Ligand SMILES: Nc1nc2c(ncn2[C@@H]2O[C@H](COP(=O)(O)OP(=O)(O)OP(=O)(O)O)[C@@H](O)[C@H]2O)c(=O)[nH]1
């Protein structure tokens with residue numbers, strides 16, 4: 548893991564809901580902030596766009612523009628991702644199929660104070676559906692590099708497809724792309740493990756607001772279908788995880804919230820768009836990495852303090868050396884404090900946890916509670 552960077556990768560073919568999920572991130576963590584905890588323990592968790600990279604060229608580097616100008620540019624670009632209730636917008640208000648890879652770097656803000664960076668890319672799902680397409684080879688290589696460097700993988704699993712093939716696990720695997728994910732996931736694990744980093748894996752059941760989802764699926768808050776995903780659809784993927792140390796979960800998400808589309812899945816006029824569980828999915832994805840970065844900072848501070856103790860003498864050179872170390876300790880301490888705030892904010896999610904638990908499933912629910920608490 549690059550020191551303060553946490554990389555999240557979405558994994559899913561064309562139409563699985565990546566761009567819409569991304570739109571949900573912007574809606575719930577950039578336009579709005581997630582508020583956790585109550586009273587004095589109240590914290591806000593949000594993101595701020597830092598840089599945006601498209602097809603190997605940065606067009607919104609930090610240095611390119613300053614302050615308000617940069618912020619306006621970022622806001623304009625990110626707004627394009629937001630789902631619209633304007634009937635004239637093509638594709639029923641959702642974005643069109645992605646053709647180009649684009650990578651976003653965000654500052655994670657806790658009570659408006661940056662604590663680390665989150666990197667996430669949106670790409671053409673066709674890269675996953677048809678990796679043999681030569682024209683897109685460089686994009687595919689880039690995508691694989693990104694995946695191998697990830698701290699968290701979010702597997703996109705289309706709940707509308709799942710509902711269409713209920714009781715036919717083979718068809719669900721084939722149509723959702725789970726078949727492919729099961730084949731490649733063990734390799735992802737090996738690749739991401741090279742740096743001894745924790746890897747968080749989350750299966751996001753997308754589009755769970757859809758009117759096409761039968762009530763019986765929704766009734767148990769998707770618990771039954773989550774068990775099927777765990778026991779059979781993604782059994783090979785889950786089998787490659789270490790259930791004791793890896794963080795993992797299954798979460799139903801929606802980019803828009805219920806009651807906002809018509810029968811053709813077009814956004815209705817005056818829709819009240821409220822993404823569901825997307826911020827939770829992101830916070831869950833970064834939780835283990837935050838703990839790891841924090842532990843690394845603490846270790847660094849300790850070793851610098853040890854170093855400081857060993858330096859003796861009163862010459863100008865010695866004084867400068869000591870001053871340098873003290874400066875490093877002070878910087879690291881500031882970063883450590885911001886990360887502690889972040890960890891505390893995440894643990895505040897326990898207040899809203901009953902709701903989160905209802906919406907998040909794994910065979911042992913307390914496991915997720917512990918991951919978030921860590
Ligand atoms: N009702 C509902 N429909 C959704 C949701 N997310 C995605 N969809 C539908 O699924 C379609 C495809 O979603 P995208 O987010 O564009 O899929 P993608 O993974 O980015 O696809 P590519 O860009 O082709 O790789 C959208 O146009 C919507 O029709 C959701 O949360 N709710």
Ligand SMILES: [Mg+2]
Nearest residue numbers: 565566644645
């Ligand atoms: Mg897309």
